[in-house]
Amino acid sequence: MPGPRGSPGKASSYSCGSVKARGSGDRGKVPPDFLDVAELEHHATSLRTLQTVHIPGMFQTEDHARALFDLYIPALPRLEVELRVAHRLTRHAVVAREPGIPYVATIHDAALRMQIAGRKTAKAQLSHLLEEGERPNARMLVIPFDAGGSPLAEGSMIYASASNPQLDTVEVDSPVGAVCSPTHLANFRRRMDCVERASTGGHVSLRESEDLRRVITTDPKAFRSLLVGIKVDIIGTR
Template sequence: MRAIPTGRQLRFGTELRKLRESAGLSATQAGQLVGAQQSQISNMEAGRVGVSAERVRALACHYKCADRALTEALATMTSQRHRGWWEEYRDLLPAALLDLAEVEHHAAHLRVSVTVHIPGLLQTIDHARELFRQVIPELSPPDIEHRVSYRIKRQAVLFRDPPTPYEVVVHEAALRMQFGGPAMARAQLHHMLDMSERDHVTLRVLPFTAGSFPGSGQSIFYSNGPVPQLDTVHLDQSHGPVFLDAEAQLHMYRRLLDRMEARALPPAKSRDVIHQIAREL
């Protein structure tokens, strides 16, 4: 049985289709240019079949794509069709969560802003477990542990060699949430402080005194691809993750993150705020 395409495979196909449509060609016409059937082009663009790097370059050439960086990024994606550690959760978690791990795994850079929750990649095991205990509808104990282990394994991107650069803006409100009680909250803050000392982790606090700011009503997760066209925005909704990749959406969320970072405290002062909140617990 043919495997269901992952989110990354679907994204590859979407970008290939965009190039074809920009060239004003039908799938039939594109197939004729490279000696393929219309159905083969359609399957490529649906992420259902693998494509060689050579064919990607040939299609890009016929599509008159002048962006060599984008062409090479798409060609590289053809050799990254293997499925990673997240596949062990395929029958245990929603597919969108697996797509999130895949996006993070391949990201060149990660940017996050959160208002109420601690970012998943900076959560302790106890903090994550407490969050999943509050999910509605309630999760069974095994399901809670599956989600906890999955969340912790996602954090590997911050510990591999080389690690993925990670920039976080966290609102003071999230730092003062005492999930699991004062002791657990204090341990979570200390963990964030430890992580913020790593060269590839930049943590900024948006204090209450900053007042209103753009994007205040949502958490934003922005994954930079090898080229800007392959960036992805992930919004955490109550019904599950939502992924955005339209050019206008990417531009808007980059601007939101830029403005939030500009309003936030610099890293050193941010650590001072976190230390102070931890002492108050």
């Protein structure tokens, strides 16, 4: 079953600070781990995330998020699906507010190619993601399939920085829990640094990806029009 960001596994936190209080607005309406992630993001001074098979939760469109929750087995009641969708959409406020916190999202090519609810929803989701990448406080990095392995290839991660580095928190999808220690945080920082340093530094337009064009739409002109002038960083190997 998908975790709090729509990905498989159990969410585990590595933090050297105390556990943050959960938000009260949606308490009792969505699972506690959803509230934990939202609270983590709300209090962070900056965020760095990795997603290997899903679009980052706070950048998901309403239709995309709803399609993800509709995939749950056993199926969720319609009211519960809608409550989860509404909660996920509110998480976007941390980057949209003034001033928005710095956010670096590293997304694997696989996540961009997923057609969770068909081409129309996928196209709208990609368009939304590219628009969000134009925010001055947001940076989108994409790992293509031919980039090879990476230190964080095993799953999803949120690294939330705090005003005091000793209170930084890492949220990962893991089948087991973990004991917190400063070493855990240092290791995750180094691993994320390694992924981000792999960037080629050049800005490559997604419209140059023939493969991705075929995934999103069968109309090349419509796809080029959608992406014109919008660019993202492509991570490659050195």
